Amino acid sequence: xxxxxxxxxxxxxxxxxxxxxxxxxxxxxxxxxxxxxxxxxxxxxxxxxxxxxxxxxxxxxxxxxxxxxxxxxxxxxxxxxxxxxxxxxxxxxxxxxxxxxxxxxxxxxxxxxxxxxxxxxxxxxxxxxxxxxxxxxxxxxxxxxxxxxxxxxxxxxxxxxxxxxxxxxxxxxxxxxxxxxxxxxxxxxxxxxxxxxxxxxxxxxxxxxxxxxxxxxxxxxxxxxxxxxxxxxxxxxxxxxxxxxxxxxxxxxxxxxxxxxxxxxxx
Numbered sequence: 403x404x405x406x407x408x409x410x411x412x413x414x415x416x417x418x419x420x421x422x423x424x425x426x427x428x429x430x431x432x433x434x435x436x437x438x439x440x441x442x443x444x445x446x447x448x449x450x451x452x453x454x455x456x457x458x459x460x461x462x463x464x465x466x467x468x469x470x471x472x473x474x475x476x477x478x479x480x481x482x483x484x485x486x487x488x489x490x491x492x493x494x495x496x497x498x499x500x501x502x503x504x505x506x507x508x509x510x511x512x513x514x515x516x517x518x519x520x521x522x523x524x525x526x527x528x529x530x531x532x533x534x535x536x537x538x539x540x541x542x543x544x545x546x547x548x549x550x551x552x553x554x555x556x557x558x559x560x561x562x563x564x565x566x567x568x569x570x571x572x573x574x575x576x577x578x579x580x581x582x583x584x585x586x587x588x589x590x591x592x593x594x595x596x597x598x599x600x601x602x603x604x605x606x607x608x609x610x611x612x613x614x615x616x617x618x619x620x621x622x623x624x625x626x627x628x629x630x631x632x633x634x635x636x637x638x639x640x641x642x643x644x645x646x647x648x649x650x651x652x653x654x655x656x657x658x659x660x661x662x663x664x665x666x667x668x669x
Contacts, residue, residue, distance in 0.1 A: 427529045431502055432495075432510040435522050435535075443512065448495035454651070455625055456618045457489055460609040464497045467607055471532045471567055472506030479568045481602060484611030487650030490571040491538050498534055508532040516551055519562075527563035535562070537570045552601050570605070616640065619649035626658040630669060634661055 424440045425433060432443035451461060464480060471477035482490040498510045511526070511533055513519065519535070526533050562568065602608065614622070623639045626632075634657075642657040643649045662669050 424525075427509070427526065427533075428531055430509065431499065433512070435511055435513045435515075435518060438518055438521055440511070440522075440525065443510070446495075446499070446510070448499045449492055451496050451500050453625060453629065454489050454493055454496060455622050456614060456651075457493060457611065460493060460611065461497070463607060463609060464493060465500065467567075468497055468501045468508065468534065469504075469506060471534070471565075472501050472508040474532070474565075477567050478606030479562075479604065480570070480607045480609065481605035482569065482571045482609045482611065483573070483602075485613040485650065486573055487648060487652030488611035488613065489651045490611050492651065494534070494536055494538075494569050494571065506532070508534065510534050510536055512536045512538065514538075519551075523562045523566060526566050529565070531565065533566045535566055535568050537568065540570045540572045552604055568605075614649045614651075616649065619643055619654060622651050622654040623657060626654060627661070630658065630662060630667065632658065632661050632665060632667070634658075 425442045427433070427440060430442040430446075432446040434441045434443050451465075454461060460482070464482075467477050467480060482494065484490065495510065498508060501508050509531060511522065513522065513535055514537075516537070522535065526535075620636055620639060623634060623636075627634045639654075639657055642660070643653050646653050646656075659669060
């Protein structure tokens with residue numbers, strides 16, 4: 403007769419199958435890091451760089467940095483911060499794809515859980531390839547949550563490997579919220595400020611993205627419309643942005659999706 407514990411163990415294995423094998427870290431242009439396993443990203447098809455309008459300075463800086471990384475040269479960790487919908491995430495993906503298009507041996511790895519970063523760094527350190535570890539929309543409710551990431555960037559016993567750089571997008575320039583009342587109640591206000599700023603200071607390259615003016619917004623709408631052979635009315639596009647309370651590349655694309663739907667076209 404089978405031992406009940408053996409039957410229970412077998413039942414648990416059926417309910418929780420082993421994780422899928424990790425993807426080949428040299429075979430794909432982009433990956434997702436989930437559950438401690440590297441998965442190939444499905445449908446990695448970023449916008450061409452010339453479709454990202456109004457961010458020429460940020461584009462040039464990020465491209466130069468990623469080309470250094472792909473060539474095995476010194477490169478910076480990058481913080482992309484600023485207004486929502488202004489193209490931070492799109493620029494990261496498009497810049498990586500552009501460097502790949504020029505023959506650069508580099509891949510994107512998107513991460514949603516910071517706790518798994520040490521394991522990921524250890525895995526990527528063994529691969530003869532450059533990697534951009536991408537953390538999108540990062541923010542911390544309290545400064546203490548940022549300290550582990552700070553040590554991975556600089557100052558820890560096991561920082562990220564030389565072939566890996568972190569690219570982080572955030573709405574806040576300093577990642578953690580700064581409270582005036584907290585600084586006023588501190589014995590040494592400078593200590594409180596330094597603790598808030600310590601993480602953002604670890605990024606050697608900081609790129610700011612700012613809200614668009616009306617002309618910039620319409621320029622993005624016009625570029626999207628021309629690419630997809632759509633006619634648009636500037637007044638209608640402005641009204642779309644006004645109703646959403648924001649002028650951004652994201653809002654411009656949402657307007658184009660609506661326009662294409664009304665025109666009976668797929669995007």
